[in-house]
Amino acid sequence: MLPPDSSANENIRIKTLQSLNVLDTPAEERLDRITQIAANMFDVPIALVSLVDSERQWFKSCIGLEVSETARDISFCGHAILSDKAFVVNNTLDDSRFADNPLVTGEPFIRFYAGIPLAHENGERLGTLCIIDTKPRDFSTDDIALLRELAVLVELELVHKINYTMDEVTGLSNKAGFKLLAPVSLKVCQKLNLKVSVVYLFMKGLLSIQHDTEKYNDFLRSAAKVFKTNFRATDLIAHYDENGFVALVSNANKANTQVKIDSLVKQLNQLSYTKGNELQVEFITGVIDSSPFCDIDELIFNAFLKLHEQLS
Structure with missing residues (x-):
């Protein structure tokens, strides 16, 4: 030796x-x-x-x-x-x-x-x-x-102690962190020839309590915990913006991911109820599946389009 x-x-x-x-x-x-x-x-x-x-x-x-x-x-x-x-x-x-x-x-x-x-x-x-x-x-x-x-x-x-990639409230990646990690996750899927799904979870009505910082942050942390427990360690999840969460799900198609999302929304609805009847939050999702060779911005855009179909 x-x-x-x-x-x-x-x-x-x-x-x-x-x-x-x-x-x-x-x-x-x-x-x-x-x-x-x-x-x-x-x-x-x-x-x-x-x-x-x-x-x-x-x-x-x-x-x-x-x-x-x-x-x-x-x-x-x-x-x-x-x-x-x-x-x-x-x-x-x-x-x-x-x-x-x-x-x-x-x-x-x-x-x-x-x-x-x-x-x-x-x-x-x-x-x-x-x-x-x-x-x-x-x-x-x-x-x-x-x-x-x-x-x-x-x-x-x-x-280099770059700390702008984490959301301080939820402990998840933020939009910047997601944009850094997602291309690498897609390369993993390309290398292993795996399909991917992208989920955008929109929390309609949450901003109505944004003025109450303690209540707003408390709900975000609880929602992030539920969001995290419904995905695998190999999936990339993020608190993408003030309205919602994003997940890049590897080795999964839209149908499989939708089953997971239906369960997730059910849990989040229960969470919203336990946090108080005055907290009226509706959870709406946009889910797509795609080849891993797509650009991450394109995938997010398509997930947004699916979300808007649900909203319209």
């Missing part, structure tokens, strides 16, 4: 990592969505946002592992951050650096690893977005390009 070297500017790198104030903080849905997309895109059991500390690699986002960190001297990500290129190990058993690594010979029995370094704006590489499989596999230049697109999103969300 070959432990990873330290970077050329290790002290600066560690100080930069610490300046983000993210080590040992709770998981965040905005990052978990990206790792979930990565796991789905490449059909792997494990996807991580791994930050390489002085003596450990710590997972800010973790799909498929129950541990939150491992020692740096056995980490694959410790090797990956030594270059700005993708770090790919197609078969760990054929690589003398990793064949006897305890993460290879024992849980989680890594056989394949691909990681893209996450760089701070000062150039220091702080960790990776990586995917792991328990069987050897090939990884093409197109695959690397797709994983790098996801890594850029992680940098925007985490390293």
Whole structure:
């Protein structure tokens, strides 16, 4: 086994990592969505946002592992951050650096690893977005390009602290966040040859209580929770605007999605009732299905058209 070297500017790198104030903080849905997309895109059991500390690699986002960190001297990500290129190990058993690594010979029995370094704006590489499989596999230049697109999103969300992509009230993506993630989700569906559905949920009458900020926000949070529980981790959902929510549903057609939406609307109607009879909110949906090769703006526009058909 070959432990990873330290970077050329290790002290600066560690100080930069610490300046983000993210080590040992709770998981965040905005990052978990990206790792979930990565796991789905490449059909792997494990996807991580791994930050390489002085003596450990710590997972800010973790799909498929129950541990939150491992020692740096056995980490694959410790090797990956030594270059700005993708770090790919197609078969760990054929690589003398990793064949006897305890993460290879024992849980989680890594056989394949691909990681893209996450760089701070000062150039220091702080960790990776990586995917792991328990069987050897090939990884093409197109695959690397797709994983790098996801890594850029992680940098925007985490390293560069872009915070305009989240809706503060609901904790879901907002319109800007949806527009960032949706094209990548569509590429997943293109790669896997999956159909997609798009849903726009219009909350007619909600703005009538917008003057009562506490009541308005309370209802939005409750509605967002119901909206979220009706979709899968691989679906992309957002509080798109003040009137409603949007969902990009992968591997689903309109008929299947409509069944889900009918149940969702029923739950939301019950929620509206429990929040008080004075709260008169009507839930109207526009649902379409499409090829994943459509532009996301076109998909949203078509969902709006369907919604207007319901309103007219």
